[in-house]
Amino acid sequence: MSESEAKTARAEWGTRFGFLMAMVGAMVGVGNIWRFPYVAGQNGGGAFIIAFLVLLFVLAVPGLMAEVALGRYTGKGVIGAFRDVTGRGGLVGLGVVVLLVNIALMSYYAPLIGWTLYYAIHSLLGTFTGAGFGAEAFLDGFLANPVLTMTMHTIVMAGIAGVLLLGIRQGVERVVVVAVPALVVSLAVIAIRGLTLDGASEGLAFTFGIQWEFLFMSSTWIEALGQALFSTGLGWGIALTVGSYLREYDDVPLGGGVFTAIGEASIGILAAFAIFPIVFAFGLDPAAGAGLTFVSLVQIFPELVGGVFWGMLFFLGFFLAAFTSGLVITEVGVTTVSEETRLSRTQTVLAVCGLIWVLGIPSALSADFLDFADFVFGSWGLPLATLAIIGVIGWKLGPERLRVLSVNDNAGIYIGRWWNPVVKFVIPAVMLFIMGFFAVEEFGTPEMIWGMVVLVTFPVAGYGVMHYLEGRDRPPETADVAGGDD
Amino acid sequence: MVDPVPLQLTGEVWATIAVVVVAFWGVAIWALIRTLRQEDRKVELLEGQDRIDSYSPRALADLREFVENNPEDPYVADARRRYNECVETLKGTDRQFYDWSEEEIDRLERL
Numbered sequence: 001m002s003e004s005e006a007k008t009a010r011a012e013w014g015t016r017f018g019f020l021m022a023m024v025g026a027m028v029g030v031g032n033i034w035r036f037p038y039v040a041g042q043n044g045g046g047a048f049i050i051a052f053l054v055l056l057f058v059l060a061v062p063g064l065m066a067e068v069a070l071g072r073y074t075g076k077g078v079i080g081a082f083r084d085v086t087g088r089g090g091l092v093g094l095g096v097v098v099l100l101v102n103i104a105l106m107s108y109y110a111p112l113i114g115w116t117l118y119y120a121i122h123s124l125l126g127t128f129t130g131a132g133f134g135a136e137a138f139l140d141g142f143l144a145n146p147v148l149t150m151t152m153h154t155i156v157m158a159g160i161a162g163v164l165l166l167g168i169r170q171g172v173e174r175v176v177v178v179a180v181p182a183l184v185v186s187l188a189v190i191a192i193r194g195l196t197l198d199g200a201s202e203g204l205a206f207t208f209g210i211q212w213e214f215l216f217m218s219s220t221w222i223e224a225l226g227q228a229l230f231s232t233g234l235g236w237g238i239a240l241t242v243g244s245y246l247r248e249y250d251d252v253p254l255g256g257g258v259f260t261a262i263g264e265a266s267i268g269i270l271a272a273f274a275i276f277p278i279v280f281a282f283g284l285d286p287a288a289g290a291g292l293t294f295v296s297l298v299q300i301f302p303e304l305v306g307g308v309f310w311g312m313l314f315f316l317g318f319f320l321a322a323f324t325s326g327l328v329i330t331e332v333g334v335t336t337v338s339e340e341t342r343l344s345r346t347q348t349v350l351a352v353c354g355l356i357w358v359l360g361i362p363s364a365l366s367a368d369f370l371d372f373a374d375f376v377f378g379s380w381g382l383p384l385a386t387l388a389i390i391g392v393i394g395w396k397l398g399p400e401r402l403r404v405l406s407v408n409d410n411a412g413i414y415i416g417r418w419w420n421p422v423v424k425f426v427i428p429a430v431m432l433f434i435m436g437f438f439a440v441e442e443f444g445t446p447e448m449i450w451g452m453v454v455l456v457t458f459p460v461a462g463y464g465v466m467h468y469l470e471g472r473d474r475p476p477e478t479a480d481v482a483g484g485d486d
Numbered sequence: 487m488v489d490p491v492p493l494q495l496t497g498e499v500w501a502t503i504a505v506v507v508v509a510f511w512g513v514a515i516w517a518l519i520r521t522l523r524q525e526d527r528k529v530e531l532l533e534g535q536d537r538i539d540s541y542s543p544r545a546l547a548d549l550r551e552f553v554e555n556n557p558e559d560p561y562v563a564d565a566r567r568r569y570n571e572c573v574e575t576l577k578g579t580d581r582q583f584y585d586w587s588e589e590e591i592d593r594l595e596r597l
Contacts, residue, residue: 016525209499410540
């Protein structure tokens with residue numbers, strides 16, 4: 001990194017709390033609320049939670065530390081950070097891979113945020129407690145109405161663009177420091193209500209009862225692995241981007257690693273306390289996934305005393321969880337593109353949000369397409385991005401360099417040499433295993449074929465584009481590199 | 487589907503809940519409080535003396551070892567700069583962020 005680059009003006013988080021909330025807000029999404037409690041219950045309850053906890057500490061916490069540390073050390077978005085590590089050339093294209101995966105992820109996540117917005121609006125209108133309300137028909141009616149789904153998708157992307165236009169400190173930080181605590185409070189209030197219902201204990205027994213035999217099943221560990229890695233957002237470029245806005249004296253291991261991974265998982269646990277007592281008290285199917293949230297739970301609000309209030313609390317919290325994730329995921333693209341082009345932040349926000357809006361149209365119009373994209377990118381795209389980031393740290397930069405230069409710099413806790421082999425060998429091996437596992441499981445299916453297309457085309461495109469672009473003179477960086485404010 | 491047999495809140499379930507609460511919420515709250523307090527302490531030191539020691543004794547020893555063992559490393563200049571800055575801060579300020587003893591600080595030398 002040249003001295004002039006190092007001195008480039010860049011936004012910073014106003015407070016450490018803002019950084020922490022951005023990290024947790026980015027990682028806590030809709031999956032934490034409906035997926036974690038159910039997956040735990042189906043895979044041995046307490047046995048699953050033990051496996052999950054082990055994997056969080058062994059993989060997610062060290063991995064997140066690496067990603068945040070790289071972001072803080074370089075002070076750049078994903079492509080700029082890769083350039084600092086690999087030097088100019090085609091390998092910078094690995095940063096493009098992370099960017100492409102991130103935008104692809106957001107293209108189907110934005111319409112899903114639109115679903116939560118639609119339900120949040122109707123919870124405020126009291127629709128769910130109205131006479132003759134049918135939950136299944138309501139969801140089907142929404143999904144079959146392209147005007148509605150596109151409108152919600154559009155409002156969501158406009159909202160995200162609006163916040164991002166305000167910048168890191170004035171926009172993102174202001175939203176997350178309110179939204180994340182509000183989400184926690186809403187789940188806590190619902191948990192208190194749920195635990196007072198008759199039959200609530202069955203929900204707790206389902207999620208937390210230990211079935212020891214599951215601890216020795218590979219399926220338990222694979223499910224726990226997916227939950228530990230994907231729910232923490234490791235390797236998506238989020239932690240790197242959020243870390244790039246850290247102040248020089250901020251700490252990486254405690255906030256960027258331990259608090260982020262465990263805090264995010266704690267919200268999943270809170271969701272178990274909030275939702276599953278209600279699910280069991282009303283005899284709902286805990287394995288219903290999205291249907292649990294958008295159909296089953298909706299049906300029980302009219303049966304609760306103060307149902308409008310509980311419905312409102314739940315869906316507003318649910319929307320906040322989804323929206324904050326979308327906000328920070330989109331910031332990855334905005335930061336990176338603004339650094340790599342001559343565009344101002346305003347132009348970049350509009351361009352990136354516009355691109356995501358366009359790419360999100362198929363998912364907004366078809367829930368089946370959304371599911372398909374989620375599976376393809378979740379199974380191959382995200383492990384590929386993680387492999388790119390952690391691989392570059394482990395095999396190009398070298399974990400020992402990052403550990404002594406950044407991880408332990410101003411650190412709240414000391415990180416020893418044990419961290420190096422985890423970053424260099426364990427996490428990349430796990431990512432290769434995940435991709436191989438899904439390839440075998442889905443062998444010959446359209447999902448697997450498209451997964452292979454992603455695995456091949458993204459790196460080739462990234463390498464090709466950056467090999468060409470890096471051979472040309474780069475434009476001088478402007479003062480407003482990223483962040484937009486401050 | 488739900489197990490048709492009613493699930494019971496046994497002692498084992500209560501124990502799991504207790505462990506989960508400590509392992510997740512306990513650790514998360516501990517990390518949150520500790521890191522926010524450390525930030526307050528850092529801000530206080532920065533306001534009082536304009537700079538703080540950036541490495542703990544163990545971390546600085548690792549940094550020194552890296553510099554000494556890798557003289558040709560492309561990152562060694564940055565590592566040396568960070569090491570020297572920390573040493574200068576430790577020798578030039580009265581209050582430290584990490585637990586440095588006077589003897590430890592006296593033994594430090596620039597690289």
